[in-house]
Amino acid sequence: MKLSTQEIYGLRCVLRIARSGSKNGITIHEISEDEGISQAYTAKILRILRLNKLVLSERGKHGGYILADTPENIPVSRVVDALGGKLYESDFCYKYHPDGNKQCIPVEYCSLRNLWFSVQKAVDQVLNDVTLQDIIDQNSAL
Amino acid sequence: MKLSTQEIYGLRCVLRIARSGSKNGITIHEISEDEGISQAYTAKILRILRLNKLVLSERGKHGGYILADTPENIPVSRVVDALGGKLYESDFCYKYHPDGNKQCIPVEYCSLRNLWFSVQKAVDQVLNDVTLQDIIDQNSAL
DNA sequence: TCAAATCTGTACTATTTAGTCAAGATTAAA
DNA sequence: TTTAATCTTGACTAAATAGTACAGATTTGA
Numbered sequence: 001m002k003l004s005t006q007e008i009y010g011l012r013c014v015l016r017i018a019r020s021g022s023k024n025g026i027t028i029h030e031i032s033e034d035e036g037i038s039q040a041y042t043a044k045i046l047r048i049l050r051l052n053k054l055v056l057s058e059r060g061k062h063g064g065y066i067l068a069d070t071p072e073n074i075p076v077s078r079v080v081d082a083l084g085g086k087l088y089e090s091d092f093c094y095k096y097h098p099d100g101n102k103q104c105i106p107v108e109y110c111s112l113r114n115l116w117f118s119v120q121k122a123v124d125q126v127l128n129d130v131t132l133q134d135i136i137d138q139n140s141a142l
Numbered sequence: 143m144k145l146s147t148q149e150i151y152g153l154r155c156v157l158r159i160a161r162s163g164s165k166n167g168i169t170i171h172e173i174s175e176d177e178g179i180s181q182a183y184t185a186k187i188l189r190i191l192r193l194n195k196l197v198l199s200e201r202g203k204h205g206g207y208i209l210a211d212t213p214e215n216i217p218v219s220r221v222v223d224a225l226g227g228k229l230y231e232s233d234f235c236y237k238y239h240p241d242g243n244k245q246c247i248p249v250e251y252c253s254l255r256n257l258w259f260s261v262q263k264a265v266d267q268v269l270n271d272v273t274l275q276d277i278i279d280q281n282s283a284l
Numbered sequence: 285t286c287a288a289a290t291c292t293g294t295a296c297t298a299t300t301t302a303g304t305c306a307a308g309a310t311t312a313a314a
Numbered sequence: 315t316t317t318a319a320t321c322t323t324g325a326c327t328a329a330a331t332a333g334t335a336c337a338g339a340t341t342t343g344a
Contacts, residue, residue: 001222001229001265003143003258005332008238011254027290036239040334047292060341063290076257080143087143096150097178111280112153115218115272116145122264123143130257138253147302169320182304189322202311205320 001119007084009037010045014079017055018071018132025057025064045083052082071136077127088113088120143261149226151179152187156221159197160213160274167199167206187225194224213278219269230255230262 012035020026032042046065049055054074055065067074093113154177162168174184188207191197196216197207209216235255 001143001145001149001226003229005238007143008258015254029290038333040336041332043291043293044333050292057291058341059289059291059339061289062342063340065291084143087145096147111277112157114280115268115277116150119265119268122268123261126257126261126264135253135257138256171320180303183302185321185323186303192321199321200311201309201319201321203319204312205310207321 001087003080004084006045006048007080009035009041010049010083011076011079013037013042013045014049014054014067014074015132015135017065018067018074019136020066022064024062025066027064031065048083049079052078054079054082067132071132074132075128076130076132076135077124079132080127086120087123088116092116143229145222146226148187148190149222151177151183152191152225153218153221155179155184155187156191156196156209156216157274157277159207160209160216161278162208164206166204167208169206173207190225191221194220196221196224209274213274216274217270218272218274218277219266221274222269228262229265230258234258 013031016031016034017026020030028039028043028046031037031046032039035042037045046055046057050057050065053068056068057063057065155173158173158176159168162172170181170185170188173179173188174181177184179187188197188199192199192207195210198210199205199207
């Protein structure tokens with residue numbers, strides 16, 4: 001079970017934006033420099049975050065990125081889900097039964113579904129309860 | 143955050159082996175049929191499980207696979223870790239800082255490390271406590 | 285109006301993961 | 315001893331993810 005690099009880098013980008021005091025926001029160039037991620041890849045990740053309404057962008061000379069909400073109001077789960085999706089999604093059972101017609105009939109399939117779903121819940125419990133502000137503050141039950 | 147198909151298929155394969163009453167074990171062909179996974183891919187996954195000492199194999203006419211231990215003694219975490227590794231591993235911080243020299247200096251890096259590690263712990267808590275036998279029985283706090 | 289600094293979008297390449305193929309090794313039984 | 319059923323291994327192809335390149339659009343200010 002792994003995090004994708006998009007999730008890892010993306011959360012770091014969002015935190016950079018959150019920590020930027022500037023009213024105009026922070027540019028791709030700055031985020032890229034600070035995080036040691038290429039500008040092109042930073043831009044790609046920010047696009048996803050923007051399409052998911054986690055950040056707002058402004059073009060032009062004084063352009064840049066700001067958060068779409070206050071850091072207290074953005075749980076980490078929103079960022080991670082935007083970039084990497086849920087572990088257990090609605091198409092889970094179908095996806096991993098290539099032959100299509102055996103879903104959830106033999107008994108262990110259902111208990112496996114329950115297993116993965118409970119892993120999902122455990123992860124969500126952690127990530128829903130931590131906001132960007134918590135991370136900035138190093139608040140934690142972590 | 144996703145499970146790899148190796149983890150998902152692999153756990154199903156192990157459970158098939160666990161549920162096989164036969165003393166000679168169960169063949170790749172049977173597992174493949176039962177789970178709707180190709181023989182070749184099933185073989186590849188079983189190889190990993192064998193190298194990780196989760197299953198034992200016997201060649202030849204009456205060959206097949208059996209578990210290396212009783213289902214009660216194999217927590218799901220062992221299977222998942224063998225096939226997909228840990229979410230948070232020792233090289234985590236280095237791996238995602240391509241420029242190498244910024245690890246854990248700016249404050250949020252450390253809180254992120256704590257975050258991912260606590261996700262890892264939450265997942266482990268679920269997967270360590272569930273054994274193959276639990277899944278077969280549909281026992282659960284799931 | 286023009287140029288510079290920025291974001292935007294698409295298409296491309298590289299790497300990793302998923303999945304297949306085929307030839308070889310082992311065992312049991314005829 | 316031969317054959318059939320099995321596991322074993324490594325090399326291959328396909329698909330998904332990671333990461334790059336570049337041309338275009340927007341805004342500001344000279």
